[in-house]
Amino acid sequence: MILTVTLNPAIDKILILRGFEMHKLHRLVGDEKCNTTAGGKGVNIALGLKALGNDVIATGFAGGYTGHKLCEELRDHDVTTSFIFTDGLTRTNSAMLDVENETLTEINDFGSEISSADKIHFLDNYRRLLNRVEMVVIAGSLPPGIDESYYYQLIKEANDKNIKVALHVSSKYTSLYNGANPFLINPDMRSNHEFLDRPLDGIEAFINAGRDVLIKNRDTDFVVFTHRLENIVALTRSHTYVLRPKGLKILNMFGYCDAYLAGFIYGYLKGFDTEKVLRYASAVGLTNVEYVGKDIHDLNLIDRNIERVDLEILQ
Amino acid sequence: MKLVREYMTKDIVAVCNSSTVKRVIEVMVLHRLCAVPVVNKIGEYIGCISESDILNEAMPTYMKSIANTSVLANIDLVTNHLGQIINNPASDFIDKEYPIVKPDDTLSYAADLLFRSKRTMLPVVTGNELIGFFSRLDFLSIPLVKDD
Numbered sequence: 001m002i003l004t005v006t007l008n009p010a011i012d013k014i015l016i017l018r019g020f021e022m023h024k025l026h027r028l029v030g031d032e033k034c035n036t037t038a039g040g041k042g043v044n045i046a047l048g049l050k051a052l053g054n055d056v057i058a059t060g061f062a063g064g065y066t067g068h069k070l071c072e073e074l075r076d077h078d079v080t081t082s083f084i085f086t087d088g089l090t091r092t093n094s095a096m097l098d099v100e101n102e103t104l105t106e107i108n109d110f111g112s113e114i115s116s117a118d119k120i121h122f123l124d125n126y127r128r129l130l131n132r133v134e135m136v137v138i139a140g141s142l143p144p145g146i147d148e149s150y151y152y153q154l155i156k157e158a159n160d161k162n163i164k165v166a167l168h169v170s171s172k173y174t175s176l177y178n179g180a181n182p183f184l185i186n187p188d189m190r191s192n193h194e195f196l197d198r199p200l201d202g203i204e205a206f207i208n209a210g211r212d213v214l215i216k217n218r219d220t221d222f223v224v225f226t227h228r229l230e231n232i233v234a235l236t237r238s239h240t241y242v243l244r245p246k247g248l249k250i251l252n253m254f255g256y257c258d259a260y261l262a263g264f265i266y267g268y269l270k271g272f273d274t275e276k277v278l279r280y281a282s283a284v285g286l287t288n289v290e291y292v293g294k295d296i297h298d299l300n301l302i303d304r305n306i307e308r309v310d311l312e313i314l315q
Numbered sequence: 316m317k318l319v320r321e322y323m324t325k326d327i328v329a330v331c332n333s334s335t336v337k338r339v340i341e342v343m344v345l346h347r348l349c350a351v352p353v354v355n356k357i358g359e360y361i362g363c364i365s366e367s368d369i370l371n372e373a374m375p376t377y378m379k380s381i382a383n384t385s386v387l388a389n390i391d392l393v394t395n396h397l398g399q400i401i402n403n404p405a406s407d408f409i410d411k412e413y414p415i416v417k418p419d420d421t422l423s424y425a426a427d428l429l430f431r432s433k434r435t436m437l438p439v440v441t442g443n444e445l446i447g448f449f450s451r452l453d454f455l456s457i458p459l460v461k462d463d
Contacts (some may be wrong), residue, residue: 057327068347075325080447082327084346119340124331128358132444 002049002265003133005126005154006042006060007073008082008111008143009070010093014209014254016292018100018190037294038073039093039310041168041188043142044294046079048284049137051296052135054269057082057129061114061122064089082129084122088112104253108134108195119146126154129162135265136311138182139258148173155180159219168261171195180220185212186261189227203231203242207314210235224281226257229289234278240314241278247308255294260285262296275311282309317420319425320418322457323439325447329354332406339364339405349435353409363413364405365434372408374396380396385428415440416449422457423451 001196018035028034038047046058049091062083067090091109098104108152119176130136134179136158138151158165164183167176171187179248185194194200195209210223214235225233231252232243263284267277283305284296291297329352330339342351343366350365373396414432416425416439429437429451436450 063345071326078325080325080327085342087345125329128331128354129327129355131358 001055001057001133001134002046002058002137002139002269003129003148004042004046004058004139006040006046006058006140007114007122007146007150008086008091008141009038009040009043009060009062010091010109010111011066011069011293012037013092013094014040014294015096017098017165019098020098020101020103027139029240035293038070039294041258042137043070043074043141044258045137045168045262045265046074047077048259048296049266050077051078052262052266052284052299054266055217056080057133059083059122059126059129060092061086061112061118063087063112066090066092066196083123084118084125086114086118095103095254095255099251099292105256106254107158108141114143114145116145119150123153123157124179127157130158130163135164135166135183135269137261137265138169139188140175148175148182151176152180155182163314166265168257171200177213178216181217183220184222184224184264185213185217185220186224186226186257186264187243188217188257189225190257201228203233205238206233207235210240222264224284226260229253229256229285232260232278232282236237239274241275242312242314243278244310244312245282245308246310248286248289250289252288252292252294255286256289258286259294259296263302279306279311317422317457318354318415318418319420319439319449322422322453322460323418323447323449324453327445327447329360329445330364331356331362331407332409334405335401336358336369336403336405336408337401339408340369340401350413352448353405354445358445360415360445361437362409363415364408365413368408368410368437369397371399372400386408408431410445413438417441423438423453424455426454444448 014035046056049056057080059082062070064088072089074081091111093108095106155165166184167182170187171189174193206225213223223235234241260281262279267280283302286305287302330342332353332355350363353362355361371440373393391437412430436448439447
């Protein structure tokens, strides 16, 4: 059983349209779509893990009719829910994918303020849930009222019970990369291109940053940079890998990193060796970006796409 | 044979036995539930608290000895009593005999238990582990489930 933590989940409203123009009324017609789905990084990963075949409990904060909608959709996909409900509403995030202009525009809401009492209720529930899971995935942004020390505490409590934590949060939460010691670190660099207070891009920079992280986090086994899909950089204590998907036809980057991480965790818990875990995760990510939706939809295609992932071992 | 696990609500919503009555009511309101399972500190299921468990305690004593339903309780007395018990521990109100079902129980057994016990929901428990609940609404929704 895997526990996913999404402290600031969302209802994702995704408009798939053609030829959007500013300052004009755009009515959806023909094959244009408006999809409303449960979202937030941890929620996406929970849905991905379930699609791949893992049993999942999703936790976090939720509220109001959007919170109930979020939980119902998770349960419709056979994910067990255990959210702390708050007085505020679960936020709605909007995304617009223009398939004609090949643009993706996303607007993410803040989320509702979390009270001190609800933070305690969550921690109590989290501690109880830790007694029934083998891995925790902590992903996504923090809602107002919570700072990164809360994430630090969640990681520590899981580590104290020897439960592995996969961390996929913004690279701006610097303290988490300086000794929180999660099992896996996969920084989310979509809106913050700095990591450990320095600009970061390119294979060499990722490798150096990854080595730095492994030194600062003595119990971390994997550091993975998925920010550049064409060059995914993964580091372990003994090896450095670069993975390159061949013949990439990107249709949609929405939820790509979440799909990648779901693939990684699935492969790891299946007992795949490191190379196969990394190839499989890349194949899940690759399959996701070549499909218009954010869900993991075709397991056979993932298996076929493994062949399209080049893996280079640098050390 | 239809089983509870196929139709239950997989939602682990519970209060801890060290919570207050106020927290129990909050969880009922926020989760839209008429009863809330209670677990201990490490998450083991120990019983359930229903709306009526709290309401019965809040009713004036004289109402409990009056069989005539046309006599109404003084609402100020009821709310006053509620105010007095709101910070009491949830453990005072736990119904440890509250009926439960297991995920592999048949649907007919669960439905029978639900209606005979006049409950709105039954916690679904494996060993000591709460894994969700089976409600009247879950039962009523069965004809609405579309086959893939």
